[in-house]
Amino acid sequence: MMDEVAKRFRLAVKKYNMYRAPEAVARIATRKGNTFYVVFDGTYCETCGLYDWIDDLKYVLEETGLRAEIVKLHEPEGPTGSRRIAAFRVVEGESQHKY
Template sequence: MEKLNYVIKEFNRLHGSEAKARVKKVEEDEVILEFEGSFCATCGLYDYFDDIKWGAMEFGLKIEPVEV
C-alpha cells in the first residue's frame, strides 16, 4: 500500500492542475481509484490512466484499467 500511495502522490503532483487520483477501495488484489478534475482536452483521457500504470510499474505494481 505504501508504494501505491507514493504513485498516487506523484501522479497528483504531476497532474494536479488537471486531474487528481485517490484510492477509493482496496480488496485483495483489486484497487479502485477515483479520478476527478477538468482533464486536459488535448490529451487523451486514457493517457492519465497510462501514466498511473507506468508509474506503478516502476515499483513492481501491476495496474490495469478494467472499467472507466
C-alpha cells in the same frame, strides 16, 4: 500496519498527483484484495487523451515496482463532470522498471 503493495500504491498516487494536479487528481477510493479503485477528477481535457491520464498511473505504479492492469473503468453518463473511476489490479511479480 500497511502492507507493501498498499504502501507502494499510495506512493505512486502521491507521485502521480505531484506531476499531474490540478489537471488530473487521483485518489484511492477503496481496495478489494489486489484491486484498487481509483477516482480521477480534474480539468483534464476529455478530447486530448482522457485515457492517457488514467494509463499514466499504471506507468507510475511500474516505477514503484508494481505491475498493474486496468480491469474496469466507470464513466459517467451525460454531463455529470469529469470524474472517472478505474479499477487497477496488481498482478504477480514486480515490474522490471525500478525507481
